[in-house]
Amino acid sequence: MRLGEGEAMLAAAGSPTVHPHAEDDQATRARWDNDIGQFNENLAAVQQFLMDILSGKLTARSDILDRAQPFYGVQGAWYTVGYKMASMVEIAFGRQALLGAMIDPRKLLVLYNQAAEKQNPQTGSHLAIWSAQLIEALGAGQAGR
Numbered sequence: 482m483r484l485g486e487g488e489a490m491l492a493a494a495g496s497p498t499v500h501p502h503a504e505d506d507q508a509t510r511a512r513w514d515n516d517i518g519q520f521n522e523n524l525a526a527v528q529q530f531l532m533d534i535l536s537g538k539l540t541a542r543s544d545i546l547d548r549a550q551p552f553y554g555v556q557g558a559w560y561t562v563g564y565k566m567a568s569m570v571e572i573a574f575g576r577q578a579l580l581g582a583m584i585d586p587r588k589l590l591v592l593y594n595q596a597a598e599k600q601n602p603q604t605g606s607h608l609a610i611w612s613a614q615l616i617e618a619l620g621a622g623q624a625g626r
Contacts, residue, residue, distance in 0.1 A: 483549070483552065483553075483559040483563070484527075484559060484562060484563030484566065484567075484586060484589060485559075485563060485583070485586070486553075486556075486559040486560045486563050487559065487560045487561065487562060487563020487564030487565070487566065487567055488563055488564070488567045488579075488583055490556075490560055490563070490564045491564055491567045491568055491571070497567075497568035497569075497571050497572050500513075501513060501564060512555065512556075513556065513561075516556060516557070516560075516561050517561045517564070517565060519561070520561060520562065520565050520608070520609070521607070521608065521609040523552075523557075523558035523561055523562050524558075524562050524609040524611070525609060526552070526558060527552060527558050527559075527562055528611060528612060528615055530548055530549065530552070531615060531619075532612075532614070532615060532618070533548070535615075535618045535619075566589055566590075566593040567579055567582075567589065569593055569596040569597065569600070570582055570589060570592045570593055570596055572596070573592070573595070573596035573599065573600075574592055574595075574596070578592060579592075587619050587620065587621035588621070590611045590615070590616060590619070590621050591616065591621050593610075593611070594610045594611055594616070597609075597610050598610060
């Protein structure tokens, strides 16, 4: 997974309370805000991509790379989904938990799901979560322990 692109965005911002494009022009910030607003759709697209690989639907390296390319974009889903997940994990569980999830990225999925499941009813949010099927297929349930 390339969600580390978003983790790098968080690291560059220095804190989840700082806009990742705070030092950039208005157009760049607006593009980011629009793209991060598509978080649920982007998470679903990344999840489908990963499931297609894990299920054997996508096997050829060229096909995998073609399907992954849009997730880069100027700052596509690898950035926005990774950033949102990393930010929420840091806020909910602290920097040390986030660093642990960076060592084993499967933990990021589990910790993000926990943070989202707690935040959704508290704030009325409707943040998407990773499916139990994907968590299981990646062995992330064991990684999150």
